[in-house]
Amino acid sequence: MIQRMTRQRSAVAELLADVDDFRSAQQLHELLRGRGNEIGLATVYRTLQTLADAGEVDVLRAEDGEALYRRCSRREHHHHLVCRRCGTAEEIDGPGVEAWAEAVGAAHGFSDIVHTMELSGICASCAAEAGDA
Amino acid sequence: MIQRMTRQRSAVAELLADVDDFRSAQQLHELLRGRGNEIGLATVYRTLQTLADAGEVDVLRAEDGEALYRRCSRREHHHHLVCRRCGTAEEIDGPGVEAWAEAVGAAHGFSDIVHTMELSGICASCAAEAGDA
DNA sequence: CCCTTAATGAGAATGATCCTCATGTTCAGA
């Protein structure tokens, strides 16, 4: 848990409030530097980790395994529809998936079931750009 | 696409036929060595990559981002219920998820929708072990 | 057989992420 508020942590929080695309730790670090915030990469990683543990940010993995972070508008469990090109994301619900996952897990004798369900695609804006070129 | 059959590729294919848990490339390399198969780690990576591209093996990511491979019994699209402890996996269907994903994606103006939905938990066998200790 | 060319593998390179530890900062309490 975060115990002390620092300049760096405030900067990360502010950035996450402005950016609503899924971004890697390194991208966020670049953005912070671009905004004039002095902050070390290790601190960005640590802060994101802490926020993730606290459920403040959602983490998902790009196809290459890189971790992507985003502060969603709601803290409750939900799923995402993410643009593979630009990272923009929509929060969506998975109607019935939660109950279904529990049932399937139990039917196979598994306990402590967790599930992931993520959608990705190309957003309208990125599709338009591609069409131009 | 694979153009030539080699001792190494045969060994990987045989191993994948025997192991039905999700395993990392390095674990598979260890297993091959243990079976007396001389094979380089790079070759294991390359072979798994090729098999994955061909849809012969499924790839999913552990929580730490490491890639895990498994040759499933069916080549058609499906989902998994994986034990986080031992890697054993059950193949499951996601009734209605495919259509739902398409619909949600389209509703948000996204194209080329792909979805992932994976369940994980602790299998009965691993739960029993944990209970002993 | 015999080449052409794909495949292999040892070792180096890459890249994300974590760790170390000396130094800087926060903030509860005086």
Added chain:
DNA sequence: TCTGAACATGAGGATCATTCTCATTAAGGG
């Protein structure tokens, strides 16, 4: 406001999975 103990930072190094390089090996069609 003043301190100091504990927490936080960051530069640089360590890890570790995965990929690349390139000299060497070996499929397999003809």
